[in-house]
Amino acid sequence: MEVVSGTASLAVPPGSAAVVVKNLYLSCDPYMRGRMTEHETPSYVPDFVPGEVLVNHGVSKVVASGHPDFKVGDLVWGITGWEEYTLNPKPESLFKINHPEMPLSYYIGVLGMPGLTAYAGFFNVAKPKKGDYVFVSAASGAVGQIVGQLAKLTGCYVVGSAGSDEKVNLLKTKFGVDYAFNYKKEQDLNAALKRYFPEGIDIYFENVGGAMLDAVLLNMRVHGRIAVCGMISQYNLEQPEGVHNLFCLVSKRVRMEGFLVGDHYGEYRKVPQGGEDQIR
Amino acid sequence: MEVVSGTASLAVPPGSAAVVVKNLYLSCDPYMRGRMTEHETPSYVPDFVPGEVLVNHGVSKVVASGHPDFKVGDLVWGITGWEEYTLNPKPESLFKINHPEMPLSYYIGVLGMPGLTAYAGFFNVAKPKKGDYVFVSAASGAVGQIVGQLAKLTGCYVVGSAGSDEKVNLLKTKFGVDYAFNYKKEQDLNAALKRYFPEGIDIYFENVGGAMLDAVLLNMRVHGRIAVCGMISQYNLEQPEGVHNLFCLVSKRVRMEGFLVGDHYGEYRKVPQGGEDQIR
Structure with missing residues (x-):
């Protein structure tokens, strides 16, 4: 990664529906790891192009606008550049921030992409019930920490x-x-899970993959659900590790389902208040 | 396996609600392989006990009955013994055969457990839509051959x-x-699947596991579904092979779900005609 200086015009091209935003907060998220790899077949998000500005979620303020729905001073969150100012030709993809009284950094956390990922993966994919036994890996991460709290609230x-x-x-x-x-301190992940889940696991919120997934499969309960958010333990390997215990999907009738938060943004857009009311 | 001779009483114990059946057809199904292994922790069906009579699905005729719902001469299918006559103390678990004009052997095939497995896995788990691209492994097997035909009919x-x-x-x-x-004649399963599914696979009906599953994962379409019925390539291995491409579940938002036909018997019992009307 390289920091490059340049000049920016704080105006939109005449007649365009673009906006120029000043970036206030930028997020660094695990999924960016995948974009730093050159894929032979396109992945679900485009690879980063060497020499171009990195992009990811951020919180920004509109400083120039040619779009009727955005005016100077509006606060927004969504995909933006790792730069001081960004020219966004398609501002429709940005989310308006309607509660600027909240700390704005929350919109790259609990009220932004990680929060929506946790929400969509836990409620829409894992479909929890009160009393379910829930295991979260990478549980202190941006998504995991919210899943744990949503699960406790449930x-x-x-x-x-x-x-x-x-x-x-x-x-x-x-x-x-x-x-x-x-x-990292457990000799035997299967034994560790048996210690914490003597009755087995109803929901596994999967962030890591590999050996942990294999151990979890052995400990799932009948009709359990595995919401697959990510597999970060695998991203730096030449070849992903093998997972051996998939037959447990049959013997325990387990549903294992991958998801991407982008599929759930439409639902979020229908809720004008976003998740703000649920913040404690 | 050993064939043992003995004598059988063709009467039920006085006062019991048992039946004695004469076994007409016996099925030998892949899931029996698992029952021949001694499991440390109980599997989804009990292990066979050395020295006891093997049991599996069969077609039988009632020859003695202490149960009000079963009379001598009734034809039934369900779990029975690998023996000429079986004393069944819980005949409620048997299915009555209401269409004896059909070839009775169909009730260990298309109208029995394999047919219901195909039906439940394809319609209840994979949830097909017209036009879906469907791949079936072990496609000439008892279950696979019916899945293929149901898919064509859909x-x-x-x-x-x-x-x-x-x-x-x-x-x-x-x-x-x-x-x-x-x-067995393909050097590269991934390339073979790409040849037959240039647009990718919507539904994979999984009977084999291992390398085939890994190749399928690379070829799934967005929002594809994998109905996991069995993984027969793995049952004779000391340790199951590793499956490496599970991250495709995330990038393609794939649902992979194991099932057992027994969970769907209740639904079948509600249909008095069974599947007979659908046989061509």
């Missing part, structure tokens, strides 16, 4: 895993899960 | 794989799929 038993004692402590003291453990 | 494009040219020929000439191939 009346579930929640265990999270993370990769450092500091993160485990955060999970226990701040994010309110029932139990948390450092997977 | 207006889908159907390709099946099998392990011999004889089976492939049967698929093409008798079972009416669009294309069939011998997976």
Whole structure:
């Protein structure tokens, strides 16, 4: 990555429906890892092009507008550039921020893409019921920490895993899960899961893949659900690890379903208040 | 396996609600392979006990009955013993045969467990739409051959794989799929699937697991569905093979769901005519 200086025009081209925004907060999200790889067949998001400005979710303020729905001073969140000012030719893809009294950084967190990912994956894909046994990997991550809290609010038993004692402590003291453990300190992930889930797991919110998924499969309950959000343990490997216990999908009649938050944005756009009312 | 001679009493114990049946047809199904393994933790069906009579689906005639719903001469199908006569203490689990004019052997095939497995897995789990691209592995097997025909009846494009040219020929000439191939003759399963599914696969009816599943994952379409019926390529291995391409579940938002026909028997019992009317 390289920082490049340049000049920006704070005006939209005459007659265009573009906006120019000043970027206030930029997010760095795990899915960007995939965009840094050159894919032979196109992935679900385009690869980054060397030499072009990186893009990802951010919070911005409109400083020039040729679009009737956006006026100077509007606050927005959505995909923007890793630069001070961005010319966005299609501002319809941005979300208006209707509650500027909230800390604006929340719109790259709990009220932005990570929050919607957690919400969509937990409620729309995993379909929880009160009393369900829920396991979240990468549970202190931007998405995982929200899943854990949504699960507690739903009346579930929640265990999270993370990769450092500091993160485990955060999970226990701040994010309110029932139990948390450092997977790096476990000799046997299957035994660890059996310790926390003697009755088995109803919902696994999958962020890591690989060996953890294999151990989870052995511990799923009948008619359990695995919402597959990501598999970050695999992204830097030459070849992904093999998962061996998929027959458990049959013997326990488990549903394993991948999702992308982008498929759920339409639903979010129909809720004018977004998730603001649910923030405690 | 050992054949043992003995004597049988063709009467039910006084006061019991048991039946004695004469077994007319016995089925040998792939899931029995699992029951021949000693499981440390119980599987979804009990392990066979050495020295006891093997049991599986069969067609039988009632020859003695203490149960008000079953009378001598009734024809039934369901779990029975690999023996000439079976004493069944819980005949409620048997299905009555209301169409004895059909060949009775159909009740261990298209009208029995394999047919219901195909029906439940295809319609209840895979949820097909007209025009869907459907791939069936072990497509000439008891279940696979029915899935292919149900898919054709639904207006889908159907390709099946099998392990011999004889089976492939049967698929093409008798079972009416669009294309069939011998997976043992393919150097590269991914390339084979790309050849038959240039647009990708909407529904994979999974009977084999392992390398085929890995190749299918690379070729699924967005919002595709994998109905996992079995993974027969894995049952004789010390350790199941690893499946590497599960991230495709996320990038293509694929649902992969295991099922057991037993969960769907209740629904079948509600249909007095069973599937007889659908047989061509």
